[in-house]
Amino acid sequence: MGVSDTNYQIVYRGHHLEYFHPGGWVFFQRPKExxxxFWLGRTYDFVFMIELPRPVSLREGILYLQQLKYESAS
Known part of the structure; x- marks a missing residue:
């Protein structure tokens, strides 16, 4: 369900987020219909804040997170 060596979790269709870290990144897979x-956003107590205004592919979302990490390191 989650990816342990990265800074995000992935929740696939039909599953739920078992735990979260406040401010942690999460991908929620949308129904095929x-x-x-995926919706990409951050989890906080009682809220999921969507980061991008549209659904993205997993690849596109990971590249976005890598770019954020690169920009914050500069």
Missing amino acids: AGGG
């Missing part, structure tokens, strides 16, 4: 893809 709704077009598929």
Whole structure:
């Protein structure tokens, strides 16, 4: 369900987020009937804040997170 050596978790269709870290990144997979893809956002107590205004592929979302990490390191 989650990826342990990265800074994000992935929740696939039909599963739920078992635990979260406040401010942690999470990908939620959308139903195929709704077009598929993933919502990318951050989890906080009682809220999931969507980061991007549209669903993304997992690859696109990971590249986005890598870019954020690169920019914050500069």
